[in-house]
Amino acid sequence: MKSGMGLVRRSCTFSFVLVSFLTAGAWAQQPAGRSPAEQQNTAPTGLPTAQPVSPPAVSASGVVSNSEKADDPSKDSPGKSTIVTLGPGDLIEVNVYNVPELASKVRVSNSGDVYLPLIDYVHVEGLTQEEAQALIEKRLVDGGFVRNPHVTIFVDEFTSQGVTIIGEVGKPGIYPDIGEHKLYEVVSQAGGFSQNASRKIAILRRNQPDPVRVTLPRNLADDVSSNVEIMPGDTITVPRAPTIYVVGDVGRPSAVLVDNGSLTVLQALALAGGTNKTAKLGASRIIRKGPDGGVTETKVEIKKMLEAKIPDMPLQADDILFVPVSGGKIFAARTFEATMTMATAMALYTVHP
Incomplete structure (x- = not known):
């Protein structure tokens, strides 16, 4: 009876092992099944591999930086840099937090150095305030003078800038x-x-x-x-604007500024109030000082210029336009005045018996 039961158990065990073996072989021959979640997460075949997108760099102030512009500085605008650096002649105040004995007010020397207690001379020319602060902090730490120093620099006078x-x-x-x-x-x-x-x-x-x-x-x-x-x-x-001097028998002898780059004889006369009635227009002249210190005179016939018979002449800086007085016109004017005075006196004598 016991031998019969053992035989039955061996047969069942053998049958179970055989069925398991056949099932595993059939499962291995079929393509591996996928769960719906796995099928959704699997990328389609034939597409390029996705590249990771790096997040934009953000500065401490929260401003997103332009990576392309940072990689290529040549794309920056050609305007002036707003970075201010220290230079000779600048007056600065150096303070170390909680160490008032190291506070100093010094001027940057012509060699670009400042003298500070304990750390001797420090070259700060061409450095920004932040860079100079970091350099002084490093010198204090390297010398073993201050542990974890905090240095601040205040610029009183930006002479170099x-x-x-x-x-x-x-x-x-x-x-x-x-x-x-x-x-x-x-x-x-x-x-x-x-x-x-x-x-x-x-x-x-x-x-x-x-x-x-x-x-x-x-x-x-x-x-x-x-x-x-x-x-x-x-x-x-x-510079001072070039000056031309108009003197002689003119309305307002004065110095005329050439603010538009050039001035002619007639323009200068107009600015000086024009010529008087007794002016000798045909004997006017330009007195000009040469580069060697010599003086030259050029005759100017203003009357012909006014009549458009000859072109107007340009003047140069420091020229002197001289318009002389006509003796004949003065004599004629005085003779006319004397004649009018005599005629007026005779008329008065005739009127009053």
Whole structure:
């Protein structure tokens, strides 16, 4: 009986193993099944592999930066950089937090160095305030003077970043140029142009041997192209306008400014009030000083110019236009006056018996 039951158990076990083996073989021959979730998450075949998209870089201020512009600095605008650096002549205050003994107020030397307690000379020329602060902190740490120092720099005078304006302006001097400024803004800070200012301005820049020449329009609002950008360290020269002197028998002998670049004989006479009746127009002359110091005289026939028989003559800076007095006209005028006086006296004598 026991042997019969054992035989039955062996038969059932063998049958179960055989069925499992056949089922596993059939399952291996068929393609692997996929769950609906797996079929949805699986990318279709034949498509390119997706590339990860890197998030845009965000600065500490929360502004999203332009990666393409950061990779290629040449695409930046060619305008002036607003980064302000230290230079010779700048007066700075250096403070170390919680260490008042190290506070110093020093001026940057011509070599670009400042002397500070404990750490000796520090070269700060060409560094921004943040870079100079980091350098001083490093020197304090390397020397073992202060642990975890916090250095702050305050600039009292930005002499190296100033703009010098001289010449025919209201208040010539040195003006700070922190940030971006235009020519008209700097001139306005200097009190504007004087009445004798020339329209041709020269701007001398650092490390540039040739100055930048700017010709101002008569009305500054008509042409903004002359409102050029001013860089730190520029020297703006506003010269006096060329002057022409009109003397002699004219209405208002005076010095005439050539503010439009050129002036002719008739224009200068008009500005001087014209000639008087006793002027000898045919004997007028231009007195001109040469480059060697010599003086030359050029005869000018104003009467023929007024009659359009000869062209008008241009004048140069520092020319003297002399219009002499006609002796004959004076004699005739005085004779006429004497005659009129005598005739008036006789008329009065005749009227009164």
